Amino acid sequence: MQYLLMLYAEEGGWARMSKADQERGVAAYGAYTEALKAAGVWVGSNRLQGTNTATTVRLVDGKSQVLDGPYVDSKEQLGGYYLIEAPDLDAALGWAARCPGSSHGTIEVRPVWSYAG
Incomplete structure (x- = not known):
């Protein structure tokens, strides 16, 4: 079964880190990704651009409303x-616990609803 591990953290945290800490972070994520691939469980992954690039769309009374920025205001953002x-x-939770993001943010684990269409 496929699971989506969504990585949430305070968006400004990265910019406040020293260059050395950022380099260690990049290395940790690289090693984690390689471990997923070596175990044969990796399907895909991506880092998202900042919330200032987000656009939110919703339908109200049959009309599309487009809003700049994220709709939800929270301390942690999907990164x-x-x-x-x-x-x-249990296996998916084990991988989530190994993710470097679990040490400075939150990892939401959600099963993917497979569509047999």
Whole structure:
């Protein structure tokens, strides 16, 4: 089954880190991605651009409304994701716990609803 690991963290945290800490962070994510690939569970992953680039669309009374920025205001923002293939939720949670983002943010694990269409 596929699981989406959504990585949430305070968006400005990266900019406040020293260059050395940023380099360690990049290395940690690189190693984590390689471990997922070596285990055969990696399906895909991406880092997202900042929330200032977000556009929100919603339908109100049958008319499309387009808003700049994210709709939800929170302390942590979605910064990226990993899509993995795992045999069960426990395995997916194990991979989420190993993600570097779990040490400075939140990893939301959600099963992907497979569509047989």
